[in-house]
Amino acid sequence: MPAKVKVRILAGRNLPVMDRTSDTSDAYVEVKLGNTTFKTEVCRRSLNPQWNSEWFRFEVDDEELQDEPLQIRIMDYDTYSANDAIGKVYVNLNPLLYKQSGFLSGWYPIYDTMHGIRGEVNMAVKVDLFSDTNKYRESSCGVHFFYSPRIPHGYQAQVILGFVEELVVNDDPEYQWIDKIRTPRASNETRQTLFSKLSGEVQRKIGLKALELGGNAVVGYQQCFDLEGESGIVVRGIGTAMNLIKLSEGNPAAVSPPREGTRESPVPEDTVNTLAPGPGSPTTVTSTKLSQSPAKVNLTCGQRRSSDSDLSTTPKANSLGDSSGSGSGGTRTAVHRPAIGQDSLDMLEYPFITIKQIPQGFVQHIGGVVSARSVKLLVQINNPDEPETRDAWWTELRKEVRSHTRALGCNIVLGYCESAEIYDEVCILSASGTAAVLNTNMSNEHDGTSTLGYTLNPRPCTVVTNTQRDWEKERETAKDKEKPLKVDINLANQVRVSHNGDWNEDSVSHAACSLCHIPYSESSVPFPVNLTRCIVCRRHKVPDILLMTIEPPSVPVCGKGCLIQARVCRVKKDGSAEQNAKEISDSLPFLEYELHHQLVNKLKVKGMNGLFGLKVQVSVGEKMLVGVA
Structure with missing residues (x-):
């Protein structure tokens, strides 16, 4: 078997009184994984039992290991009646699968769905994985999941592979006939166990898609449960597949060694550094060496096979990106960032990225917020157990977001998120993100012996090169003469590249303001826009107000920000499902317009012109439709 799980139950404490005659409990523990169950001895008349059991051993497939939670159930033994349940502990074993041998131990709260926390149990769990060469296995052991909206601290992104998603449907136990004869506690535990299984299944399938693309992690992971009443339970997950390497203290670019028994994704040999110093301090900094950036990204397109869901919106060709490498000490090693053309981005089915804090130099222009909403009736689902209809609903929204992105002249969506609001038989689906233009022209390859010096003006700026040709010409010049390059940002926030004191004015690019320049033509957008001349460079157009769903990028900011909120309530009539859906659908555009206004x-x-981290939530009630931004 590919995996062995060993569990030992040590002790319990602060258990509730189950026997009123002696004010104690006769507690024992049931340990269950899959279809196998073990029991400990009964510890008589104690609220702090000491079991010190032997190791209970389970042999399971790694697929089952990811889907099934380890269930620890504490029971009170009764001689002449049915045993009473004290509570349960669910243990997700996925975090133990990242290493060849995972181990955890400690005190865990015992939870009862009727009474809450009822004491604690002390246990130890150990997972041993074995080598498995079966290429048809359905597990994704070793793929890390991060809810973090940015590349996690201590890791470095070598490749961003694109958008991955999964959707799983199951019947809701609350609406089964057995609930009529099942106790409320048993019904609640059945539902809770099902939620754990569905969550693990979705995570496993998304991990498989990340592996197929050549990744080893999913960042910006979002998981949602949609309770659709009699139609069932829908568990959705989305994220961004990446190839991460873990940084060590001694060697920042050290790659963690692969472990046996799991499929490791290939790591590109070529790495690159982002030519972008962080935001400057209020004081002038001169001749500062290029510091290491924690997130250098390279997007490459990967191939994927068809999966259970028709809506596997992962890249189908090259992906997006910029990888990084570093040398020892303060000198950078020779690096290379392959240029990503527009043709590669066009091959992505859904160029969505769920992370909200973007690495410097990754984006060239910000287009604005793009969103799509749809109102659906759950009664339209022919077979509640099949996900095809729901997949088609989300496909419509993703295609609409993609079309809005292209209308703005952008090629990628940042900070992408999805949500669903269900009331009665009406379901409101929402998708939103920030349209942007990926920086496909930046190339900062240089000789490892050269030093890049920066002279920063007091305003925070980000260096963005003008064209790849300019940097290639200057790099060759520096290499021939064996002189260091120098980059200067003057008071006009322009970047010039110098060698031996001779400035090349052809390589001037506007660093501090280029991110805010519109990526589209003023006459080509199908809606009215208010544009003005950029006050920094006096050449390009910028919008009067810029809205984003992502965190503030590296652009100059004046003053301090504050929270901005907007709330809109609209009265609706209480009618049938179709009438509700029609009225909500007719009201949504006006509600969004009022929120935006x-x-x-x-x-x-407040004298401000930028809004970051925009979130819009729509809620439906019996007689009211509410929107909050």
């Missing part, structure tokens, strides 16, 4: 007015009153 309030946000813009509040920004103008």
Whole structure:
């Protein structure tokens, strides 16, 4: 078997009184994984039992190991009646699968769905994985999942592979006929166990898609449960597949060694450094060496096979990106960042990225917020157990977001998220993100012996090169003459590249403001826009107000920010499902317009022109439709 799980139950404490005659409990423990169950001895008349059991051993497939939670159930033994349940502990074993041998131990709270926390249990769990060469296995052991909206601390992104998603449907135990004869506690535990299994299944399938693309992690992972009443339970997960390497203290670019028994994704040999110093301090900094950036990204397109769901929106060709490498000490090693063309981005089915904090130099222009909403009736689902209909619903929204992105002249969506609001038989689906242009022209390959010096003006700026040709020419010049390059940001926030005191004015690019320049033509967008001349470079157009769903990028910011909120309530009539759906569908555009109008007015009153981390939530009630931004 590919995996062995060993569990030992040590002790319990602060258990509730189950026997009123002696004010104690006769507690024992049931340990269950899959279809196998073990029991400990009964510890008589104690609220702090000491079991010190032997090791209970389970042999399971790694697929079952990811889907099934380890269930620890504490029971009170009764001689002449049915045993009473004290509570349960669910242990997710996925975090133990990242190493060849995973181990955890400690005190865990005992939870009862009727009474809450009822004491603690002390246990030890050990997972041993074995080598498995079966290429048809359905597990994704070794893939890390991060809910973090940015590349996690201590890791470095070598490749961003793109958008991965999964959707699983199951019947809701609350609406089964057996609930009529099942106790409320048993019904709650059945539902809780099902939630754990569905969560593990979705995570496993998304991990498989990340492995197929050549990744080893999913960052910006989001998981949602949609309770659709009699139609069932829908568990959805989305994230961004990446190839991460773990940084060590001695060697920042050290790759963690692969472990046996899992499929390791290939790591590109070529690495690259992002030519972008972080935001400057209020004081002038001169002749500062290029510091290491914690997140250098390279997007490459990967191939994927068809999966259970028709809506596997992962890249189908090259992906997006910029990988990184570093040398010892303060000198950078020779690096290379392959240029990513527009053709590669066009081959991505859904160029969505769920992370919200973007590495410096990754984005060239910000287009603005793109979103799509749809109102659906759950009664339209022919077979509640099949996910095809729901997949088609989300496909419509993703295609609409993609079309909006292209209308803005952008090729990628950042900070992408999805949500669903269900009331009665009406379901409101929402998808949103920030349209942007990926920086496909930046190349900062240079000789390892050269030093890049920066002279920063007092304003925070980010260096963005003009064209790849300029950097290639200057790099060759520096290499021939064996002189260091020098980059200067003057008071006009322009970047010039110098060698031996001779400035090349052809390589001037506007670093501090280029991110805010519109990526589209003023006459080509199908809606009215208010544009003005950029006050920094006096050449390009910028919007009067810029909205984003991502965290603030590396752009100059004046003053301090504050929270901006907008709320809109609209009265609706209480009718049938079709009438509700029609009325909500007719009201949504006006509700969104009012929210946007309030946000813009509040920004103008405060003298601000940028909004970051935008979130819009729509809620439906019996007689009211509410929107909050």
